[in-house]
Amino acid sequence: MEEDYGSSPLREESFTTISGEELDPLYTPEDIEDLDYQNGLGYPGRYPFTRGVHPSMYRGRLWTMRQFAGFGSVEDTNRRYKFLLEKGTTGLSVAFDMPTIMGKDSDDPLSEGEVGRCGVAVDSLEDMEMLFSGIPLRDITTSMTINGPASILLAYYLCVGEKQGASFSELGGTIQNDILKEYIAQKSWIFPPRPSMRIITDILAFCSAEVPRWNTISISGYHIREAGSTALQELAFTLADGFAYVEAGIEAGLDVDSFAPRLSFFFNSHSDFFEEIAKYRAARRIWARRMRERYGARDPRSQMLRFHTQTAGCSLTAQQPENNIVRTAFQAMAAVLGGTQSLHTNSMDETLALPTEKAVEIALRTQQLIAYESGVTNVIDPLAGSYFVEAMTDRMEEQAEEYFRRIEELGGVLAAIDEGFFQREIADAAYRYQREIERGEKVVVGVNRLQNEYDTLNIDLLKIDPAVERKQRERLQRLRSKRSSSRVTDTLDALREGARGDANLMPLILSCARAYCSEGEIIGSLKEVFGVYKETAIF
Amino acid sequence: MAKQERILIAKPGLDGHDRGAKVVARALSNAGYEVIYSGLHQNPEQIAETAIQEDVGAVGLSILSGAHMTLFPRVMELLMEKGGEDIIIFGGGIIPEEEIVALKDLGVKEIFGPGTNTSEIISFLETEFSQ
Numbered sequence: 001m002e003e004d005y006g007s008s009p010l011r012e013e014s015f016t017t018i019s020g021e022e023l024d025p026l027y028t029p030e031d032i033e034d035l036d037y038q039n040g041l042g043y044p045g046r047y048p049f050t051r052g053v054h055p056s057m058y059r060g061r062l063w064t065m066r067q068f069a070g071f072g073s074v075e076d077t078n079r080r081y082k083f084l085l086e087k088g089t090t091g092l093s094v095a096f097d098m099p100t101i102m103g104k105d106s107d108d109p110l111s112e113g114e115v116g117r118c119g120v121a122v123d124s125l126e127d128m129e130m131l132f133s134g135i136p137l138r139d140i141t142t143s144m145t146i147n148g149p150a151s152i153l154l155a156y157y158l159c160v161g162e163k164q165g166a167s168f169s170e171l172g173g174t175i176q177n178d179i180l181k182e183y184i185a186q187k188s189w190i191f192p193p194r195p196s197m198r199i200i201t202d203i204l205a206f207c208s209a210e211v212p213r214w215n216t217i218s219i220s221g222y223h224i225r226e227a228g229s230t231a232l233q234e235l236a237f238t239l240a241d242g243f244a245y246v247e248a249g250i251e252a253g254l255d256v257d258s259f260a261p262r263l264s265f266f267f268n269s270h271s272d273f274f275e276e277i278a279k280y281r282a283a284r285r286i287w288a289r290r291m292r293e294r295y296g297a298r299d300p301r302s303q304m305l306r307f308h309t310q311t312a313g314c315s316l317t318a319q320q321p322e323n324n325i326v327r328t329a330f331q332a333m334a335a336v337l338g339g340t341q342s343l344h345t346n347s348m349d350e351t352l353a354l355p356t357e358k359a360v361e362i363a364l365r366t367q368q369l370i371a372y373e374s375g376v377t378n379v380i381d382p383l384a385g386s387y388f389v390e391a392m393t394d395r396m397e398e399q400a401e402e403y404f405r406r407i408e409e410l411g412g413v414l415a416a417i418d419e420g421f422f423q424r425e426i427a428d429a430a431y432r433y434q435r436e437i438e439r440g441e442k443v444v445v446g447v448n449r450l451q452n453e454y455d456t457l458n459i460d461l462l463k464i465d466p467a468v469e470r471k472q473r474e475r476l477q478r479l480r481s482k483r484s485s486s487r488v489t490d491t492l493d494a495l496r497e498g499a500r501g502d503a504n505l506m507p508l509i510l511s512c513a514r515a516y517c518s519e520g521e522i523i524g525s526l527k528e529v530f531g532v533y534k535e536t537a538i539f
Numbered sequence: 540m541a542k543q544e545r546i547l548i549a550k551p552g553l554d555g556h557d558r559g560a561k562v563v564a565r566a567l568s569n570a571g572y573e574v575i576y577s578g579l580h581q582n583p584e585q586i587a588e589t590a591i592q593e594d595v596g597a598v599g600l601s602i603l604s605g606a607h608m609t610l611f612p613r614v615m616e617l618l619m620e621k622g623g624e625d626i627i628i629f630g631g632g633i634i635p636e637e638e639i640v641a642l643k644d645l646g647v648k649e650i651f652g653p654g655t656n657t658s659e660i661i662s663f664l665e666t667e668f669s670q
Contacts, residue, residue: 118605
């Protein structure tokens, strides 16, 4: 074989995945001679779930087409949700603005200039009611990208459902609520790690009893990848975070099978097609094995890694933005071949602004074209048995186990965060990749190769109405003047009291929500007890 | 020995996307500059204060949240007040074309958007510092 390859010139000096993993020219039966079908792959819907979490996968039900959306006011976003539903979206996903994400009201001094720009501004239950106006929550599931204030937005959502006449047990959805990756990558923390973990275990306990259809955490690798990690780091760090939540739940006295079935995941789908597919399959197998072997999970649902995927925002370019439609298409294809339960496809204009209707329609159609025209949904886990894909899956699992050992040696995820371990790994990987691009070792079409001399933008961009901020502040002021201030004070006092002790905070937060306490007020009360997190910045 | 130029790379406002800021900070540091990275969630007052205290020659603001038309002018106003009018202001992030023009009219020297090669930023600073 070497002679064949030696005699013809090669295009590159080395062939690696986008993450830098060396690839052989060819994979053969030798590469998977240790593959044990029964124990290593199994069948879809059965331990260790390598081939998928459901027996019939997409033959039974397609993934949820769940487009992340939100901008401006709740009215603007409500309109966008209705547009998306009309175009065939099958689940909702809320993008909040930076103030909401950081637990600040729209009239907080630090919110100036930020209201409604990255997502929708939500200050209170009143806003939440308007956000879902005309959308029966009983009939749809909603994912909310919110972390520090996740308990509050969950409370608001449950109250909206309640006002619509639904019981908590009828409501389904997800809160991202993955604080560990905030310290590591997304950086939208509020409180320090320990009180944040307490809030999360409170949510696990509350939901397992009261909101059984709710995914309590969306344990995320997306943001870790966006921050610059490799595929392997995304896999390993995400699962390590997952294990940390499982341990926290158990330590809080919960039975693993009472909360683990509702832990969910969220991965990136980046450009290296096969690396991504191997990553998803490895993730399922690793999780299943550890849940059963280390944490004693008996319920198969505790062993199943269910995940949402978003195509890679960081792979998109501002130059020749129409190319992003194509990038998104093959990234989405990888996620589908990897067995995702839910998918968001990016719009082509997202390197420049939040998506226009036209751009998001194309993104949604991309999923629908894959679903209805490509044929890949006809067969479950079609790539299984591929010498390359199985070898890659095995390799990623082995390498992830290496990382788990290192994290354990550091004393676990929280200790590793304190030490800056993840942050350094990610910053190094991000810098390395940038150097590769600048040296031309990695190609980005339109940026370091195949550039156009003049890149005129022929697409319209979404603009946020500057009046949104003023109107939102006025709305909040009106709310404050018309609600019962004694109820606000009482519920916030009770919350503070509960936070000082070990009461489950969810019922107390629900009371604050019903009293129309603003998000900033609720967070403010919790800050008094828990303090705030301060990062030691490294680069 | 020539005075080593100091540069502050800052993240104003609530935006937590720091990948680019960190890559730029490291590239500038590797190019021989002394780089101070502000960390996240800095308000304009903190940034201006740090810039003056650290006696920097340039401040690079990274903003991906859309709040640039509020934050750039505020930082520049404060620097003016504190005697930092000679400090070179540049930046990056997600800033539409027409607002780049508006920012330059206000005195921002350059905006480096997505796809920028770090060598461009280094050349820019070499040119600016030599003037």
